Amino acid sequence: MTEGTQLIRGLEGVVAAQTKLCDLDGAHGRLAYGGYDIADLAKQATFEEVCYLLWRGELPTRGQYDQLVMSLVAARELPKPVVDALRLAPKAADPNRTFQAAIALLGAFDPDADDNSPAANHRKAVRLTAQLATLVAATHRIRNGAEPLAPALDLSHAANFLYMLTGTRAGGAAVKAFDASLTLYAEHELNASTFTTRVITSTNSDMHSAVAGGHGALKGPLHGGAGEAVMRTLMEIGEVATVDAFAEKALAEKRRLMGFGHRVYTAGDPRAAILKGMAEEACRQSGQFKWYEMAVKLNERIHAAKKLIPNVDFYSAPLFYSLGIPVEQFTPVIAMSRIAGWTANIIEQHADNRLIRPRGDYTGPKRRAFTPMADRGQTGHVDTRR
Numbered sequence: 001m002t003e004g005t006q007l008i009r010g011l012e013g014v015v016a017a018q019t020k021l022c023d024l025d026g027a028h029g030r031l032a033y034g035g036y037d038i039a040d041l042a043k044q045a046t047f048e049e050v051c052y053l054l055w056r057g058e059l060p061t062r063g064q065y066d067q068l069v070m071s072l073v074a075a076r077e078l079p080k081p082v083v084d085a086l087r088l089a090p091k092a093a094d095p096n097r098t099f100q101a102a103i104a105l106l107g108a109f110d111p112d113a114d115d116n117s118p119a120a121n122h123r124k125a126v127r128l129t130a131q132l133a134t135l136v137a138a139t140h141r142i143r144n145g146a147e148p149l150a151p152a153l154d155l156s157h158a159a160n161f162l163y164m165l166t167g168t169r170a171g172g173a174a175v176k177a178f179d180a181s182l183t184l185y186a187e188h189e190l191n192a193s194t195f196t197t198r199v200i201t202s203t204n205s206d207m208h209s210a211v212a213g214g215h216g217a218l219k220g221p222l223h224g225g226a227g228e229a230v231m232r233t234l235m236e237i238g239e240v241a242t243v244d245a246f247a248e249k250a251l252a253e254k255r256r257l258m259g260f261g262h263r264v265y266t267a268g269d270p271r272a273a274i275l276k277g278m279a280e281e282a283c284r285q286s287g288q289f290k291w292y293e294m295a296v297k298l299n300e301r302i303h304a305a306k307k308l309i310p311n312v313d314f315y316s317a318p319l320f321y322s323l324g325i326p327v328e329q330f331t332p333v334i335a336m337s338r339i340a341g342w343t344a345n346i347i348e349q350h351a352d353n354r355l356i357r358p359r360g361d362y363t364g365p366k367r368r369a370f371t372p373m374a375d376r377g378q379t380g381h382v383d384t385r386r
């Protein structure tokens with residue numbers, strides 16, 4: 001690189017956008033959307049209210065709320081060809097792949113697909129938020145040989161999702177816990193997937209393309225895929241009595257411990273603290289308290305040994321599991337929440353866009369003369385291990 005600037009690995013600490021959406025105070029472990037503390041929103045607001053806040057910058061009045069709820073309910077159905085496309089995926093395929101492909105395909109059926117105006121983007125944000133919930137449930141049912149269920153129009157976003165997933169109407173406590181977890185996952189500044197949506201948006205590409213790309217980033221185990229990995233770790237441990245032995249071995253092997261650590265939070269992830277309480281309650285209610293106990297014990301052991309903090313994905317794992325969400329659907333479920341933040345960031349990026357185009361620091365060979373193929377020798381093989 002000729003223009004001399006410093007290489008910042010992983011873009012740590014780099015400020016890449018101004019935002020009014022989310023105030024992440026890593027040093028004090030605080031998080032607020034549009035000025036409202038995450039704890040207040042999780043306790044007192046519905047996910048639909050949080051969507052409105054992120055998209056419009058203010059909490060809705062009763063009239064605005066009712067209108068948004070009506071629009072979300074009206075957008076729940078998926079186009080039939082998208083449902084048919086879900087049936088083409090191998091049953092054993094990672095549902096994240098089917099989900100991501102279906103998001104891109106939804107763009108082919110959206111009347112505003114190529115319109116990046118604020119009005120069109122708000123319409124698409126509503127449609128995508130409603131459709132992604134239906135998509136997660138439909139993907140799950142189809143890969144398990146069942147027919148997708150039609151959305152229940154009288155239920156809230158959270159309640160309808162649990163119904164479409166399981167076929168039964170969940171109780172009030174389970175719906176409240178799930179609704180609050182949707183709020184806690186809804187937005188988180190320039191995390192990897194949201195940054196991806198902004199990079200794609202910065203080329204003046206469209207919302208569906210940005211969201212599909214965002215999910216590709218989210219599913220990685222260092223990001224949203226960590227929740228699934230946490231649950232698989234707890235399953236690997238199996239019992240509360242074996243947590244200590246697992247922790248000893250994992251620490252000795254210097255394993256990367258899923259659900260621990262964070263790039264920005266140094267004083268703890270405030271979402272994890274709230275989710276911990278919700279997981280305790282949900283695990284108790286569902287008669288699967290051991291997952292909560294194991295998580296607490298593992299957290300204590302890892303914190304004592306390495307001072308690592310549990311992040312949002314640590315306690316959401318036992319919570320989601322005890323709510324009946326299949327482990328392989330954890331990341332799509334996070335996406336059906338983060339869609340609120342992704343779309344809000346896409347709208348914000350369009351409003352003040354400049355192509356995102358950083359530089360690479362070249363470390364390859366110096367300039368050299370081209371060698372024609374005839375002069376490169378006859379033998380040699382490709383080292384396929386590299």
Ligand code: CMC
Pocket residue numbers: 010191221222223224225226255256257258259260261262263264308311312313
């Ligand atoms: N297990 C073991 N060691 C860890 C962990 C962990 N989970 N996280 C950080 N460390 C250690 C790491 O080994 C390194 O130690 P050293 O300096 O001795 O080499 C030090 O802490 C710094 O780690 P890093 O990987 O350079 O930190 P980062 O800011 O690049 O990574 C992270 C942040 C979240 C990717 C990382 O903590 C991690 O891999 N955690 C596990 C995966 C996870 O839970 N991801 C979800 C993140 S929060 C929700 C979301 O973003 O979706």
